[in-house]
Amino acid sequence: MKYHFADCVLDLDRRELTRGSQPVAVGPQVFDLLVHLVENHERVVSKDGLLDAVWNGRIVSESTLSSHINAVRKAxxxxxxxxxxVRTVARKGFRFVGDVIEVRQPDASGEVGIAQRLSIPETTAAMAHKPSIAVMPFQNLSGDPEQDYFADGMAEEIITALSRVRWLFVIARNSSFAFRGSPVDVKQISRDLGVTYVLEGxxxxxxxxxxxxxxxxxxxxxGYLWADRFEGPLDDIFTLQDRISGNVVGAIAPQMELAEIERARRKPTENLxxxxxYLRGLAHLHxxxxxxxxxxxPLFRKAIELDAEFAPPKAMAAWGYFWRKINxxxxxxxxxxxxGTxxxxxxxELGRDDAVVLARAGHALAHLAGEFDSGIALLDRALFLNPNLAPAWFLGGFLRVWHGEPEEAIDYFEHAMRLSPVDPELYxxxxxxxxxxxxAGRFEAASLWADQAQQNLPSFLMAVATGAASQALSGRTEDARRTMDRLRELSPALRLSSLKDWLPIRRQEDIALFADGLREAGLPDQ
Structure with a gap:
């Protein structure tokens, strides 16, 4: 049994909690407390109820219970x-108020962790050529046959949105809808339609x-790769329909890409x-x-040798050179x-209508060739082609940061995180x-976000530098000095004089602010 909420997955069988795809270490009583709150999310749980469930009725102090509740919240x-x-209800107890999705695995083979869950055994040759999905007719549970049109429309919107993902083969509506009225037998549908994935709802x-x-x-x-629930007012069902289809595509596309990466990684090396x-290269790059x-x-170069017209490995190789530069x-x-340029x-040139290619290549051009306006235009086109592509949103966010638009950039980053809350590129x-x-001058907030990025990827030079500067500017001198020590280990040659060559920051006041923070943290000028 698993519970999905916010960006967390609570796995009861494995007694594991993950947040943002990262495992979270919690004590056994904190874990049991969280489980009890989640399982009873429809009601307020009294303090006595928690003591009975977690401490078997044993008397514990008010401070012990409070500290465990705080630990749950932090986790x-x-x-x-x-x-x-987790909401405190005065004089009553506590209630878990997040939206909870309950996922029951069909058998033992489905109860696996993320790495195993994403492995795809070899199927037919057609299925191995390209990841494939069938979107089944959505069930109308309203008890009103006149709502069938909305259920059908929902599935059709998702089919259309998924069809914009160029690396994905999507079964046409008429084929998947031929199964209407029949019990959903995923394996049979897979055999009949030749697909690896089935989306039902x-x-x-x-x-x-x-x-x-x-x-x-x-x-x-x-086994389940993803599950979610969406709820809203019926004032404008078509707006809701668009929002849901976008969220579904944005959420499942990264999961399917991860699954395909794992499938490719498990293939024999002689069968390339x-x-x-390309997929193996992505696995490393992420x-x-x-x-x-x-x-x-080298894997991207090999893919290019095998198919010189294949645009994605060229885009990702260029982006790999950008990543080497920024670190x-x-x-x-x-x-x-x-x-890289x-x-x-x-x-x-090869991938004018491929959103992934335009997003990565456009971002690389902005950094490597200084073609900032072209980079922004390419990312905007990527979002026009696929408005649910999380990398296009967060890469567009970076270009807006460098362009001096921090508030708009934060909107871009947050939108990317909503589309893909467990993304391997969350850092x-x-x-x-x-x-x-x-x-934007919010140094404490900057420090907190930089800490999260460093926890997910300690070698990310930009995150470490941002952390050192924000700590120094917020008056946390000792923390800034310690972070600067890590920065020197990662990049002994970095100097204040090289900031302009390192990051394409356009506004002089932003460069000056960043330099001031790093100088206070201990980075030398020359």
Whole structure:
């Protein structure tokens, strides 16, 4: 049994809590307390009820209970001030107020962790060529046959939105809707339609509100990759329909990409083709470390050798060179900049209608070639082609940070996080928000977001630098000095005089603010 809420997954069988795809260490009583609150989220749980459930009726102090409640909130990203998920009800107890999705795994093979859950055994040759999905007719649970049109429309909107994801093969509406009225047998549908994934869902209308649920199933294992629930007023059902389809696509596309990466990684190394080399390269690139990027680039080059017209590996290789630059890992800066720029230009030429290609290549061009306006235009086109592409949102956020638009940038980053809350690139979004807060003068907020990014990827130079500067500017001198020590370990050659060459910050006041913070933290001028 698993419970999904906010960006957390609570796995009862494994007694694991993950948040933002990262495991969260909690004590056994804190875990049991969270489970009890989540399982009883429809009602207020009294303090006596918690003592009975977690401490078996044993008497504990008020402070012990309070400290455990605080630990629960901290573990799931909540706080006593916000109470977004765990609310204190005066003189009554506590209530879990977040939206909870309950996922029951169909058998033991479905009860796996993230890495196993995303593995895809080999299927047919057609299925291995490209990830494939069938969106089934959504069930109308309203008891009103006249609402069938809305359930059908919901599925059709999702089919249309998924069809914009160029690396995904989507079964046409008429084929998947041929199963209307039949029990959903995922394995049979997989065999009949030749797909790896099946998306099923339901629609329930009550009074002036509507609730829609969706589940993405790996047909090979019958295990769930993703599940969520959406609820809202019925004032404008078509607006709600658009929002839900966008959220569904934004949420499941990264999960499917991760699944395909894992499938490719498990293939024998002698059975390589351009697409699998590309996916293997992505697996390394998402890890973000220096060695990982070093392993990714040869795989992208191999994919290009196998298919010179294949734009995605060119875009991702260009982006890999950008990532080496921003972390101070280049061995020959001029050569790598020239190679990355050439790859980005080729990718844009070959992938004019590929949102992923335009997003990565456009961002790389802005950083490597200084073509800032072109980079923003390419990212805007990527969002026009696929408004649910989380990387296009957070990469667009970065370009707006450098352009001096921190508030708009934060909107971009937050939108990306809503679309893909368990994204393997979450640390990039967190670092971007940190830098935006820094330039907006909110130094404590910048420090908190930089800390989160560093926890997810300790070697991310920009996140460490942002953390050091924001700590210094907020008066936390000792913390800033310690963070600066880490910065020196990561990039001994970094100096204040090289900031302009390192990051494409356009506003002089932003460069000056960043430099002031790093200077106070201890970074030398020359």
């Amino acid at each position: 799931i990203g909540d706080s006593g001030a916000e109470q977004r998920l 339901s629609v329930r209308k009550a009074a002036d509100r509507i609730r829609i649920t969706g589940q993405l199933v790996n047909a090979s294992t019958n 083709n351009a697409y699998d080399c 890890r973000g470390g220096r060695e990982a990027v070093g392993e990714a680039l 101070g890992w280049t061995t020959d800066s001029a050569l790598e900049t020239a190679e 050439a790859l980005a230009r080729d990718a844009v 990039r979004m967190q670092a971007g928000i940190a830098m935006a807060h820094l330039f």
